[in-house]
Amino acid sequence: MKLVRFGAAGMEKPGLIDASGVVRDLSGIVADIGGDTLTPAGLDRLRALDPASLPEAPAGVRLGACVTRPGHFIAVGLNYAHHAEEAGMAIPTEPVLFSKAPNCIVGPDDDIIQPMGSTKLDWEVELGIVIGSRARYVEEADAGRYIAGFCLANDVSERAFQIERGGQWIKGKSCETFGPLGPWLVTPDEITDVQNLSMWCDVNHEKRQRGSTRTMIFGVNFLVAYISRFMVLDVGDVIITGTPPGVGLGMKPPVYLKPGDVVTLGMDGLGEQRQTVVAFPG
Numbered sequence: 001m002k003l004v005r006f007g008a009a010g011m012e013k014p015g016l017i018d019a020s021g022v023v024r025d026l027s028g029i030v031a032d033i034g035g036d037t038l039t040p041a042g043l044d045r046l047r048a049l050d051p052a053s054l055p056e057a058p059a060g061v062r063l064g065a066c067v068t069r070p071g072h073f074i075a076v077g078l079n080y081a082h083h084a085e086e087a088g089m090a091i092p093t094e095p096v097l098f099s100k101a102p103n104c105i106v107g108p109d110d111d112i113i114q115p116m117g118s119t120k121l122d123w124e125v126e127l128g129i130v131i132g133s134r135a136r137y138v139e140e141a142d143a144g145r146y147i148a149g150f151c152l153a154n155d156v157s158e159r160a161f162q163i164e165r166g167g168q169w170i171k172g173k174s175c176e177t178f179g180p181l182g183p184w185l186v187t188p189d190e191i192t193d194v195q196n197l198s199m200w201c202d203v204n205h206e207k208r209q210r211g212s213t214r215t216m217i218f219g220v221n222f223l224v225a226y227i228s229r230f231m232v233l234d235v236g237d238v239i240i241t242g243t244p245p246g247v248g249l250g251m252k253p254p255v256y257l258k259p260g261d262v263v264t265l266g267m268d269g270l271g272e273q274r275q276t277v278v279a280f281p282g
Contacts, residue, residue: 001046002184003033003149005064006057009107012064015057016046017184023061024054033185034068034236038132038148043187064107066151066182067130072237073100073179074227075126075155077169079217079242086250095218095226100155100240101174108182108273112156114259115175116280120159121257124243125201125209125265127194128153129220130185135233143221146233149185150194152270153240154201154263156180159249159256181238183271191269194220199244201265203257209265211244 002017014026014033030037077096078084084091114121132148162172194213201209223241227233248255259279266272
């Protein structure tokens with residue numbers, strides 16, 4: 001299944017994509033795409049529906065983030081060796097974890113707001129994992145049973161905040177609109193091999209990132225198991241899993257986003273995103 005949330009920002013309804021690509025309204029069945037909806041039983045309930053029996057959403061409706069606000073929004077840093085090299089950082093021997101503020105999550109085509117004082121705004125195409133069962137001390141071999149689905153993510157970053165302002169990376173990762181997710185939450189049965197998905201990101205139609213999840217240092221199941229040893233993962237929590245090389249920080253000289261720039265990105269089976277960078281209002 002491909003699950004979505006559609007409608008005006010802050011007023012999204014749950015939906016699914018039918019075989020013809022039409023958004024169908026699930027609001028008469030479930031409250032949102034999160035919580036019990038994403039458990040194994042909740043997903044089985046949705047699979048049993050006839051999509052044709054559901055109302056169609058308005059044509060061209062805005063898609064919001066594909067999952068409602070999670071309790072945890074966890075990111076994995078430097079999970080592609082060539083990205084670690086371009087950033088001038090050591091290849092990690094264990095996953096590098098940091099948090100993004102859950103309220104930075106926005107829809108896949110919403111604007112990226114350049115924060116006040118920002119000088120080094122950057123892009124990162126990533127695979128997202130959405131948790132479907134409460135996970136604590138999970139074994140890697142069992143980790144797939146705890147995953148509700150996958151989504152496309154842009155780990156928008158402000159490098160000066162992240163690297164030059166002291167403290168943790170969360171400073172450069174959590175500003176308003178820094179977490180586009182979607183367009184869809186895709187259940188695992190639709191993905192043949194999550195460790196062999198091509199991904200890309202362009203800025204103003206110019207090639208920036210090209211990569212594949214097959215080159216991740218730490219794979220999806222390992223990450224779920226590993227993270228569950230440091231915190232309890234609840235249903236609906238989101239993990240984004242690192243980015244391949246080609247970010248602005250790694251260019252020589254570095255190139256960063258500015259208002260008016262357009263970022264487009266995509267991944268096999270997980271759809272595409274398009275964001276325009278805008279100045280902070282006011």
